[in-house]
Amino acid sequence: MILEALSSAMLGLVLAWAAARRLPHRLPARPLVLSTGVAGALLGAFLTNGALDAGGILLTLVGSAAVSVASLSLLLRPAGRLRRRSATA
Numbered sequence: 001m002i003l004e005a006l007s008s009a010m011l012g013l014v015l016a017w018a019a020a021r022r023l024p025h026r027l028p029a030r031p032l033v034l035s036t037g038v039a040g041a042l043l044g045a046f047l048t049n050g051a052l053d054a055g056g057i058l059l060t061l062v063g064s065a066a067v068s069v070a071s072l073s074l075l076l077r078p079a080g081r082l083r084r085r086s087a088t089a
Contacts, residue, residue, distance in 0.1 A: 012041025
């Protein structure tokens with residue numbers, strides 16, 4: 001259980017670091033991104049472990065990565081300015 005939690009936290013940290021490095025202009029401050037990645041990974045590990053009842057470390061890491069990426073995607077901002085047209089144009 002401890003090994004799953006540590007490996008999930010490390011996976012979330014690596015995913016968040018990669019996202020912060022690749023998309024710095026579309027993400028908020030780096031500490032927020034890193035903590036969100038780790039928290040999402042730990043939540044994903046908890047949910048996967050509860051749903052599959054200790055189905056194995058590989059399945060736990062897959063669920064952990066999925067929730068971590070989903071939580072990181074919520075932090076993304078639009079790439080450019082949004083063009084808004086009036087209703088009459």
